[in-house]
Structure formats: C-alpha cells, structure tokens
Amino acid sequence: KQEVTQIPAALSVPEGENLVLNCSFTDSAIYNLQWFRQDPGKGLTSLLLIQSSQREQTSGRLNASLDKSSGRSTLYIAASQPGDSATYLCAVLDSNYQLIWGAGTKLIIKP
Amino acid sequence: SAVISQKPSRDICQRGTSLTIQCQVDSQVTMMFWYRQQPGQSLTLIATANQGSEATYESGFVIDKFPISRPNLTFSTLTVSNMSPEDSSIYLCSVEEGAGSQAFFGQGTRLTVV
DSSP, rough: OOEEEEEEEEEETTTTOOOOEEEEEEEOOOOEEEEEOOTTOOEEEEEEEEETOOSSEEETEEEEEEEETTTTEEEEESHHHHHOOEEEEEEEEEETSOOEEEEOOOEEEEE | OOOEEESSSSEEETOOOEEEEEEESSOOEEEEEEEOOOTTTOEEEEEETTTTSSEEEOOTTTTTTTTTTEETEEEEEEEEOOOOGGEEEEEEEEEESSSTTTTEEEEOOEEEEE
C-alpha cells in the first residue's frame, strides 16, 4: 500500500533563505508526483507536476526533483518570501490512478 | 488549466440538516473528485464522480451520507446529509483533464456543524 510522508511537518525560516521540503513514498510504481500549496482554510493550488519519466520541473523560484527509485522528491524554494508561507502538500498518482497524499509541511517565512 | 468555482466558500450549519456544495468547471472534464480535509489533516478522497455513471465511493463513505450528482461534464454537487459536528471539515472538489494529468482544485468549502 502506497504511503507518502512529508518531513518536516513544520518549518520556519527567515525571509530570503533558500529551503528544501521533502516528500517520500514507499512504492516506486507511480505515474506522477505533484506539489501543491494550500493557504489556511482554502483550496489547493497546483505548483508542479513531475511525470514518472522526468527528473525535475521548474517554475520561477520553485524547483521540484523526483528520484523514483529511491522514492523521494524535493521541493526547492529559492529566495523565500513571506508570501510563500503556506502548507505544501505532495501527492503521488499510484498504479490505481489514485492520488495518495502526504500530510503536508507548514511553512512560515519570517519577515 | 481548468478553473473551478466552488460554492459556498463557508457555512455554519445546525446538526441534523444537510448542505449541498456546488462545483462548476470552466471546461468539460471527465474526472471529478470530492475530498474531505479534517482539521489539521491531509486530504481524504470521498468519491469519484464521472459523468454518465454512478459515483464511486471510497471505503468509509456511503451514498446515503454523501450523495453526489454529476449531470454534465462541467458541474457536480456533493451533499453532506444529516450533519453532525464530526462532519466539520473543508470539502474540496478537484478535476483532472485526463488520467494522470495535473489536478486542479476548487477554493474549498469550510463547513462548521454546531
């Protein structure tokens, strides 16, 4: 059974720092991995999608990597800003075409 | 990318009543999903609603409690029936434009049952 883990559960860093969020999954048989952002009490915004055949995707200050064989993905945020404060969720699309979700990392960027 | 409008954005309801949440998509999509996110938790899939067929419910969710309609390729509703305080959650609709494609979400409905 696929399980997705995100570490750390919460992270607080000063503005301007680069940071890495981690996502691990137990079964490498995935179709893709997605990173989402969720602001408090709101819906989810899709940030990046990495297909299983890809190694990384970039969008602006965000870079997501995927190492399927080791069951890991990272989300790198460069030059963090207070507006980046949110909960970041990763989800893998498993062999049954179901999205399996991590519990999220709550990120706080201190001005 | 699909744009999803979800209504209401929040509501406070009395126990024993029902609430219907609407999800409108700006394009035709085959696959639509309803999720629940309880306080401090991640997302749990309630059901998959594909147009032209009955919704498929995940373990722990039943049609009598969460009836779903999917009358066309751009619209769906989820009803939370006979509510209790344990139903207080954020409810989210999501669409995928094809199997394995990027998932898009509505703004969520924050439900509080008192």
